[in-house]
Amino acid sequence: MAQMQNAQTVALQLEKVRDKLPLLYERDDILLTMIQQRGDAERVSSRNMRLPLQIRPGGKPGLANLDGGDLGRGSGTTYDVAQVTPIFFRHAVEISKLVEYASNSPEKAIENAAKREVKNNMQQFRAFLDKVMQTNGNGVLGTIASISGSTFTMAKPPGSVLVYYNQTIQVYDPTLTTNRNVAAGVTTSVTAVDPFAGTITVDNVPSGTSANDVIVHDGLTGAQPVSLFVILYHQTNATTGTWLNLNRATYPVELATPRVAGNNSALTPGVVRLAINKVRKALGTSQVGKLIAYTSLEQEHAWEQLGVTISQIIKEGAGGRASDVDLLFTGEKTMAGVPIKSSINANSTRVDFLDLSHWGRAVMQDIDFYDVGGQTVFPIYGTSGGLAAAYIFYFVTGLQVWNESPRSGAFIDTLAIPSGY
Numbered sequence: 001m002a003q004m005q006n007a008q009t010v011a012l013q014l015e016k017v018r019d020k021l022p023l024l025y026e027r028d029d030i031l032l033t034m035i036q037q038r039g040d041a042e043r044v045s046s047r048n049m050r051l052p053l054q055i056r057p058g059g060k061p062g063l064a065n066l067d068g069g070d071l072g073r074g075s076g077t078t079y080d081v082a083q084v085t086p087i088f089f090r091h092a093v094e095i096s097k098l099v100e101y102a103s104n105s106p107e108k109a110i111e112n113a114a115k116r117e118v119k120n121n122m123q124q125f126r127a128f129l130d131k132v133m134q135t136n137g138n139g140v141l142g143t144i145a146s147i148s149g150s151t152f153t154m155a156k157p158p159g160s161v162l163v164y165y166n167q168t169i170q171v172y173d174p175t176l177t178t179n180r181n182v183a184a185g186v187t188t189s190v191t192a193v194d195p196f197a198g199t200i201t202v203d204n205v206p207s208g209t210s211a212n213d214v215i216v217h218d219g220l221t222g223a224q225p226v227s228l229f230v231i232l233y234h235q236t237n238a239t240t241g242t243w244l245n246l247n248r249a250t251y252p253v254e255l256a257t258p259r260v261a262g263n264n265s266a267l268t269p270g271v272v273r274l275a276i277n278k279v280r281k282a283l284g285t286s287q288v289g290k291l292i293a294y295t296s297l298e299q300e301h302a303w304e305q306l307g308v309t310i311s312q313i314i315k316e317g318a319g320g321r322a323s324d325v326d327l328l329f330t331g332e333k334t335m336a337g338v339p340i341k342s343s344i345n346a347n348s349t350r351v352d353f354l355d356l357s358h359w360g361r362a363v364m365q366d367i368d369f370y371d372v373g374g375q376t377v378f379p380i381y382g383t384s385g386g387l388a389a390a391y392i393f394y395f396v397t398g399l400q401v402w403n404e405s406p407r408s409g410a411f412i413d414t415l416a417i418p419s420g421y
Helices: 030-038 097-102 113-132 180-184 269-283 297-308
Strands: 040-043 049-056 078-084 087-096 140-148 151-154 168-172 188-194 199-202 214-217 259-261 292-296 338-343 351-354 359-369 378-381 387-403 410-413
Touching: 030 113, 030 292, 030 338, 030 359, 049 387, 078 387, 087 097, 087 113, 097 113, 097 387, 113 359, 113 387, 140 168, 168 180, 259 269, 269 351, 269 410, 292 297, 297 338
Parallel strands: 040 359, 259 410, 292 338
Antiparallel strands: 049 078, 087 387, 140 151, 140 214, 151 199, 168 188, 168 214, 188 199, 292 351, 351 410, 359 387, 378 387
8 A cells, every 4th residue: 555645644734824924115204203203293273373483683783972972773673474284194095894804813814904904004104194204395206217118217316215016196297287197087006116226117107298207196186286395395495486485585595494515426524514514604503403414325325434434443452442433333323413314215315404393293183093973994885886895994184394493404415326226
């Protein structure tokens, strides 16, 4: 009689499933977390929040003749007010009933999939908001450099890092006037993202899409759309346009953030020190707050390279201070004493010095479930008009980000991107 083979016993064998779930995609929310933790949060209604600003000095000093002389006329401090209004974002999650039934106990699955989606998508929503915070207030997530079929090669910065798989996006012309998705009547979703090649692949390319068109997030409508006001909106030295309802041309110096041009060169200690000193010169040395150097992995890499480019190190012998040499591998990394906070979403050609004590959020609604009379989960309806075996829930938030003192920070831009990125 033939010997028993393994194939005859497979039905008896237990299947081992590892009870760990590694994350295979990014979902950074560095900037959002910093502003939430260190900035102010003001509860607001649908009316504009007003930010009073002491914007220009007053008074007329000079030499005086107190023996009956004319003391002259005077002047006073100039005050003005910036205004900000929250906008709303939503994040929709849809699950079939079978997903719930098939994973609602430890005997069936290593995780309850429906419950896990709450945690997953709260974090994904935060990651989305963090990406939007890297824009200049219009929701532009990138610029198309070239098109090959349904694949867009995105110009750097920011490349493709502000877009993620399965995200619904829209294509606008370079002037942000024409929404090509609306004109073509199609929806575009991302089917692949390569952050190293700087490409995204989509399921539908709206007719008329061409190089130099821009990618924006879902929900924006009309010409010159408005989104979150954060890094590129608040940290600029522009002297035209508006800033929180104030005309920049009226206060071309007071509303401009000190800038140092990188001139497409590598980051150096000199430009870092210059940026910090420009903040001191703009406000006075006693008014400089606790700065954070917010930057990309690319510029963090460039700074680290400066720290390790040493030809020779002469150290004291045993018992001396031989271990005191710091090649940036220990402790908190700093730029000229300013702590570094890096993010994959940050602009790869910039370093932004932020005083977060002047940043804050005007919040009408914190991130939470969309609620109707206490109900947060809603049924899906089938084509018959009856219920479908699925349901949907939403996370929503209503906020806007403000910076009451643009001159309290500084930025270095047009830096070279290190090789390999």
